[in-house]
Amino acid sequence: DTGVSQNPRHKITKRGQNVTFRCDPISEHNRLYWYRQTLGQGPEFLTYFQNEAQLEKSRLLSDRFSAERPKGSFSTLEIQRTEQGDSAMYLCASSPDDRASTEAFFGQGTRLTVV
């Protein structure tokens, strides 16, 4: 499968714990995005990378959230001291080049439940 891969698919954690999600984009894509989606809503932008550089972060990305993309390949999204409001689907997407008109290829998402 050469699509965007996200792990784990599901994560249940206790409030206050740290969690880390991984995204493996399509190999030749240099842009990588993280979005968050809650029930009944569309995805909301969190952050994006061009290669290893994190170029933009949303105001939604509080200081408890951090994302990395070492070597411009896979990316990780870490949430520290999780809160119940962090429960959501976390989606990763990648796109092939610098054109804003390019479609985004999404992974299957990581469903986070904070109890």
Added chain:
Amino acid sequence: SQKIEQNSEALNIQEGKTATLTCNYTNYSPAYLQWYRQDPGRGPVFLLLIRENEKEKRKERLKVTFDTTLKQSLFHITASQPADSATYLCAFSQSNDYKLSFGAGTTVTVRA
């Protein structure tokens, strides 16, 4: 700030009919408007992209229109099939801004 509204949360239609979904926006026109399909528990899948200087795009049974005067895009599924049942999301992006801003989606159910 830009606001994106999709006309209804749910649309139920009979197989063979045309489903028409609406995406409205406020303020400035996006440079690019995209439509995605999302099935339960899965990530969105790209369907079509239309640019602000284009009026219409087609792909098989799908058609998208873009009216910058009305600040509206219409998405049509012709000869609908039960397999078309899903949530459809519209998303905007600007020329120098690579992130997508999504509407809340419209869930389409096609009855056999």
